[in-house]
Amino acid sequence: MRFEYQGVSSKGGLRLWPVSAIHLDPTPRTDMKPPGDPAVTYGLAAIGVLTVLVAAINFVNLMTARASKRVIEVGVRKATGASRRNLIVQFIGESLIYAVLGLVFALSAVHFALPALNSSLDRTISFAYGQDAALAATVAGLAVVIGVLAACTRPSSCRLSRRRPC
Numbered sequence: 043m044r045f046e047y048q049g050v051s052s053k054g055g056l057r058l059w060p061v062s063a064i065h066l067d068p069t070p071r072t073d074m075k076p077p078g079d080p081a082v083t084y085g086l087a088a089i090g091v092l093t094v095l096v097a098a099i100n101f102v103n104l105m106t107a108r109a110s111k112r113v114i115e116v117g118v119r120k121a122t123g124a125s126r127r128n129l130i131v132q133f134i135g136e137s138l139i140y141a142v143l144g145l146v147f148a149l150s151a152v153h154f155a156l157p158a159l160n161s162s163l164d165r166t167i168s169f170a171y172g173q174d175a176a177l178a179a180t181v182a183g184l185a186v187v188i189g190v191l192a193a194c195t196r197p198s199s200c201r202l203s204r205r206r207p208c
């Protein structure tokens with residue numbers, strides 16, 4: 043849906059466009075120089091989503107492998123009186139700590155790599171996590187969701203917490 047000139051007079055008028063058309067519309071009516079290419083934008087977004095998806099799957103696999111090596115520790119904790127709930131809370135806590143540490147390293151990498159990316163693209167891209175609450179909440183929420191999913195989807199953590207010590 044496009045809104046064309048409203049109330050045009052000799053002194054000018056009001057131009058209204060949907061926000062999605064402001065940066066990606068290749069027509070010169072938006073006065074954006076140079077206009078963005080939607081195919082490139084969607085392609086880069088798809089690459090980013092796939093990268094995060096592969097990283098999340100890899101994280102879950104690594105946490106599963108790590109938990110399966112902890113049979114002795116879980117057995118000792120169960121023998122000393124730890125409940126199944128305590129073990130599951132421990133597994134979720136460890137996954138959350140790893141996810142948050144991964145987030146800190148990723149944000150550090152973005153911070154140090156962004157100037158090189160800006161110079162190679164001849165554009166200025168910046169992330170103001172302290173000023174954009176929605177961006178900060180999204181990034182932190184993604185780390186928490188990945189951490190909890192990594193702990194909950196590990197079949198070995200549930201199996202290990204169910205086992206009875208010999």
